[in-house]
Amino acid sequence: MDWTAEAIERLKALWAEGHSTAEIGRRMGISKNAVVGKAHRLNLPARPSPIRRDAAPRPVPVPRAPRPMPAARITPPPILRASPMVAPAPAPVAATPVVRAFPVASSRPRLGSRTCCWPIGEPGTSGFRFCGGDPMAGKPYCTEHAALAYVKPRDRREDAA
Structure with missing residues (x-):
């Protein structure tokens, strides 16, 4: 593509309005990558990332000291009971496959x-x-x-x- 003075001015105007690179490309009939490349060469101001981040930064986890191992277990571990939910019926088994x-x-x-x-x-x-x-x-x-x-x-x- 040849970047004419009119095309560059239109790119700058759409960029200043805050349109995405994909939208600018659609409006100008060019690819998004052509818009990105030309904006970079023209040193247009950087755009904020379209990826939404949490408003508050996440805290850095603090490493913990390892827990001491218990000397000996006096009582047996508790017996876990199955939940009262009914298990789903097993899927039907397909016919026996052909064996060579x-x-x-x-x-x-x-x-x-x-x-x-x-x-x-x-x-x-x-x-x-x-x-x-x-x-x-x-x-x-x-x-x-x-x-x-x-x-x-x-x-x-x-x-x-």
Whole structure:
């Protein structure tokens, strides 16, 4: 954009009226960033932040001394009772997912071993294990699990315009 003398005078007038940079840009048909840049180069007075702050400043917290640990607990801790509110009904469980047949390997492959590291089952349960199949070259997963783990990025040109 070419900043003509008329455009600069209009910018200064709108700035003096207290309009936001976005509003000045809309009225002049230019971007907000163009308004900010030109106002900076013209050394126009700074604007107050549009972010609302509390009227009173927050006090600085004073560090406390650590509390001494009790010597020994004589009474057992109180038993916490559940509130009388009724718990919500559990969500319905979806149908059993389709399970693919992958080769069964040891429950935990050794670090550095050349086996598929795809987790199968719920961690912490007795049925949890890793796939253990032969991994693809340079990947930690077998062919089937690599197809699930690595998704090709979409062509960004589709999203343009």
